[in-house]
Amino acid sequence: MSYVIEVAEIKVTDAAGFEAAVAAARPHFLAAEGCLDLALHRVVETPEIYRLLVKWRSVEDHTVTFRASEGFQKWRALASPYFAAPPTVTHSAAVAL
Secondary structure (H helix, E strand, O other): OOOEEEEEEEEEOOHHHHHHHHHHHHHHHHOOOOEEEEEEEEOOOOOOEEEEEEEEOOHHHHHHHHOOOHHHHHHHHHHHHHEOOOOEEEEEOOOOO
């Protein structure tokens, strides 16, 4: 099965508030078409930076379907008050080793 990983690097103003917001938004991601899983990582060297890792069936499931959904609006409403700057988002796909 092929998939892509969305990596959203997010600098936050309030770690506890942001972590609670991501936990509250988790069901909106998991209910989204094409969302397979997600995880939140905190950068050890720079603790105000997080990486939200979302496994999608395709880039379009994220950039088109999810971003046009009510779930995306709920995610942004929950999390954006804690953004110190706009997130940086990239997508990656596994390659053979």
